Amino acid sequence: MSTVLITSEEIYKLLENVKDPEISTVSILDLGMVENVEILGSDVSVKILPTFLGCPALPIIQKNVETAVKQLSSVEGVSVEFLRSPSWTSDRITEKGKAGLKVFGISPPPRQLKEDGSWHIDCPYCESTYVTMENIFGPTACRSILYCKSCKNPFEAMKPMIKFM
Amino acid sequence: MANNSSVMNTAIKELLFQLADDDFIHSYRGSEWLGLAPHIEEDIATSSITQDTMGHAAIFYQLLEELGEGNANQLAHDRPAYERRNAIILELVNGPGSYMEQPDYDWAFAVVRNYFYTQAKAIKIQSLHSSSYEPLAEVAAKVQMELYYHLMHWKTWFVQLLGSGHEEAVSRMKAAIEKTLQDFQGVFSLGEHGNIIVQQGLIESEAVLLTKWNQVVSPILESVGLEGPIKVGMAQGDGRNGKHTEDLEKALETLCEVYASNKAASW
Numbered sequence: 001m002s003t004v005l006i007t008s009e010e011i012y013k014l015l016e017n018v019k020d021p022e023i024s025t026v027s028i029l030d031l032g033m034v035e036n037v038e039i040l041g042s043d044v045s046v047k048i049l050p051t052f053l054g055c056p057a058l059p060i061i062q063k064n065v066e067t068a069v070k071q072l073s074s075v076e077g078v079s080v081e082f083l084r085s086p087s088w089t090s091d092r093i094t095e096k097g098k099a100g101l102k103v104f105g106i107s108p109p110p111r112q113l114k115e116d117g118s119w120h121i122d123c124p125y126c127e128s129t130y131v132t133m134e135n136i137f138g139p140t141a142c143r144s145i146l147y148c149k150s151c152k153n154p155f156e157a158m159k160p161m162i163k164f165m
Numbered sequence: 166m167a168n169n170s171s172v173m174n175t176a177i178k179e180l181l182f183q184l185a186d187d188d189f190i191h192s193y194r195g196s197e198w199l200g201l202a203p204h205i206e207e208d209i210a211t212s213s214i215t216q217d218t219m220g221h222a223a224i225f226y227q228l229l230e231e232l233g234e235g236n237a238n239q240l241a242h243d244r245p246a247y248e249r250r251n252a253i254i255l256e257l258v259n260g261p262g263s264y265m266e267q268p269d270y271d272w273a274f275a276v277v278r279n280y281f282y283t284q285a286k287a288i289k290i291q292s293l294h295s296s297s298y299e300p301l302a303e304v305a306a307k308v309q310m311e312l313y314y315h316l317m318h319w320k321t322w323f324v325q326l327l328g329s330g331h332e333e334a335v336s337r338m339k340a341a342i343e344k345t346l347q348d349f350q351g352v353f354s355l356g357e358h359g360n361i362i363v364q365q366g367l368i369e370s371e372a373v374l375l376t377k378w379n380q381v382v383s384p385i386l387e388s389v390g391l392e393g394p395i396k397v398g399m400a401q402g403d404g405r406n407g408k409h410t411e412d413l414e415k416a417l418e419t420l421c422e423v424y425a426s427n428k429a430a431s432w
Contacts, residue, residue, distance in 0.1 A: 053307060054220020084224075085303040087310065117317075135206045136314055137213035141220075145209070163306075165313035 004074035008037045011044055014068045021057045021064070022140055026100035028061060032092025035083055042076040044069050049088035051161075052141035058082065090161040106143065107157035121157045123148035131155075176365045177298050178232060179250070179358040183405055184289075185225035186251035187352070189241055190413065191282060192218040193420055194255065194275075197264050203272055210318055217311045224304050231300070242424040246409045246417055252351035253404040255282065256413040273337035276326060277345045280319035281382070285352045287312050288377045289368065297366035320385065327389035342391075350397040353378070356405025 015037075018028050028034055028048065036047040046065050050058055062080045069078045090109035093101070098108035102124040110119045122129050128150035135145040136159070143156045195215035202208040226237035234240060255278070260270035290312060293305035326334045353371045355362045363370045379395055386395070402408035 050307075052217060052220060052311060053224050054216045054218070056216075084300060084307070087303075087307040089310075135209055136318065137210040139209070141213055141217055141311075145206075159314065161310045163310070165310045 004042075006039050006042065006044065006072065006074055008039060010072060011037045011039065011046070011069060014071060015046070015065065018061065018064045018068050021060045023101065023104050023106065025104045026097050028065070030094050030097030030100055032094060032097070033061075033088060035086070042074060043079070044075055044077070045079045045081065047081050047083050049086065049092075050082050051088050055141050057140075087163070088161065089163060090158055093158070101158060105153075105155050107146070107155060109158040109160040113160060113162065119160055121146070123151060123153065124155050124157075125153050126151040172361055173365050174232070176358060176361045176367055177301075178229060178234060179356060180362050180367050181225050181229050181232075181301070182250040183356065185222050185229065185240070186249045187255055187282075187286075188218050188222035188225065190249075190251045190416065191255045192216075192222055193416055194257075194259055195279075197259055197268070198270065198275065201268055201270060214315045214318065217315065221308050221311075224308075228300055228304065238424075239428075242421045243428065246413045247407045249407070249409060249413065249417075250356065250405050251409075251413075252348070252354065253399070253401045253408070253410060253413075254278065254345060254348040254351055256404070256410060256416060257348075258412045258415075271337070271341065273326065273334070273341040274344065276319065276322045277338065277341040280316075280323040281345055281349060282352060283312065283316045283319050284381055285349075285374070285378050287316055288374055288381070292369045292374065293367075296368060301367070324385065324389060327391070339391075346396060347398050347400040350375070350399045351402075351404050353397075354399065354403050354405045356403065359405075 012029065012034075015029050015034060016027050020026050020028065020031060031051065033048050033051065034046065035049050038045040038047075046069065048061070048065070062082075065080045066078045069075055091111060093108060101108050105124055107121040107124045110121055113119045120129075121131065123131055123146075126148060128148055130149040132147050132149060133144065134147050134154070138145045138156055142158055142161075144159050145154065146157055147154050192215050195211055195218060198208070198211045198215075200208065202211045222241065223237060226240045229235075229240055230237045257278075259275060260268070262269040287309070290305045290309050293301055294309075296302045296305065323338075327338045329335065353375045355368070355371055359371060362368060368374075375397070382395060386392075401410060
């Protein structure tokens with residue numbers, strides 16, 4: 001029997017192809033959802049942090065991770081596990097992820113909230129700071145709805161999820 | 166006498182059923198507002214909060230599944246009313262009529278129940294951060310971040326309607342507060358196993374949780390001109406011990422209809 005050594009770099013490369021099912025311009029790596037990849041012989045285990053507990057995309061992501069990792073012929077088994085801890089926070093989104101969100105018309109979340117709990121974001125299209133919050137809640141659990149008074153575009157933003165909340 | 170680990174086991178399961186069943190029926194009542202909320206942005210907000218809340222119920226059922234209580238889906242769908250541990254106030258209908266035929270739901274009752282419950286849940290979740298059951302403490306950390314937005318939302322509605330000076334809004338809100346408080350003690354009840362739940366360090370006592378809730382809600386009520394102590398009761402009994410109303414029976418009938426049509430189906 002011949003054994004081919006699987007490296008975690010190879011697995012991470014494949015995970016770049018697993019996009020958020022509802023935001024095609026960012027991968028689960030960009031979103032900071034992948035906590036750990038473990039390789040034991042020809043078995044790969046991927047540990048993922050759910051962004052929101054009720055997110056209906058989670059089972060789809062699980063399936064897509066399995067499919068992506070299996071593309072490597074030396075992989076025999078894939079297990080995907082959603083971890084309870086640590087909690088996913090919006091500051092896990094990478095710089096590449098933030099750029100990907102903007103391409104999709106979604107403003108990346110602010111790093112922190114102001115002391116009074118308010119937060120500040122700019123329009124993803126024209127960078128204007130002259131925006132209004134229409135609804136903290138949006139079309140998916142992780143997004144809010146805003147409106148840019150400068151370029152007159154409605155847009156969305158990722159909700160900040162920060163530990164002290 | 167049962168050994169300590171089996172006492173702990175009973176206590177954990179009891180508490181998990183209470184947390185899961187509360188969020189499950191609360192989320193179901195929230196889902197009945199779909200398409201009926203006062204305006205479109207509120208429809209989105211209510212739906213999003215309801216979806217988050219169902220996620221919380223699911224993770225509590227998941228913890229029960231890990232303890233060998235059965236499949237999470239089955240725990241949510243396939244238990245009769247008398248086995249449910251949710252507080253009675255959470256199961257009561259949104260108002261007269263039904264979703265399919267002339268729903269005449271009461272938004273004031275929704276706002277009051279949602280605000281009071283979300284605040285109570287936030288206090289429990291805070292307490293669960295130091296729960297002796299580590300998985301529950303981990304889940305609490307995650308739930309808390311999502312709850313932040315829910316609480317902000319319902320508090321805004323609560324204060325705006327009561328502080329609006331609008332006669333109908335204020336009188337309907339007051340009536341809803343009275344109705345909600347009559348049974349709101351049930352949310353803090355830890356049921357017949359309450360003593361061991363607290364002794365095992367899973368969560369603080371009913372009295373402590375209720376006091377904390379009072380300390381947060383009283384100033385909000387005072388800010389809209391409602392003074393005086395908040396008196397809560399359990400007029401229709403304690404849901405933690407399996408006592409429920411016809412409202413829950415009917416809700417279960419509706420929400421389990423698809424599941425019951427083929428229990429073996431995979432979705």
